[in-house]
Amino acid sequence: MEIKRLRDLREDHDKTQQELADYLNMHRSVYRRYESGERETPVWIVDKLADYYHVSTDYLLGRTDDPAQPKRK
Structure with missing residues (x-):
């Protein structure tokens, strides 16, 4: 998990x-x-936080700098 990103999202x-x-x-x-x-x-926490902040799990994990959630079918 990208620790700084998690804190920054909460503070933002x-x-x-x-x-x-x-x-x-x-x-x-x-x-x-x-x-x-x-x-x-x-x-399960990564998933819930991604939904909460409306960002992708990859963004939370630091795998991308694009916070956009993928479109669900």
Whole structure:
């Protein structure tokens, strides 16, 4: 996971770690570990955050600099 990108998205959307933790139904300290890179981010969280921020999972993972989500069929 692109750690800086995750933090930047949260800050750009004026969200707190607590708000994201609530959205993901977890304790803030767990979310903080994902954002800081202390803990590997599970696929289901990457998927939910991509939907939340309206970006592609590849963007979150740092595989592309294009945040656009692919069109779904």
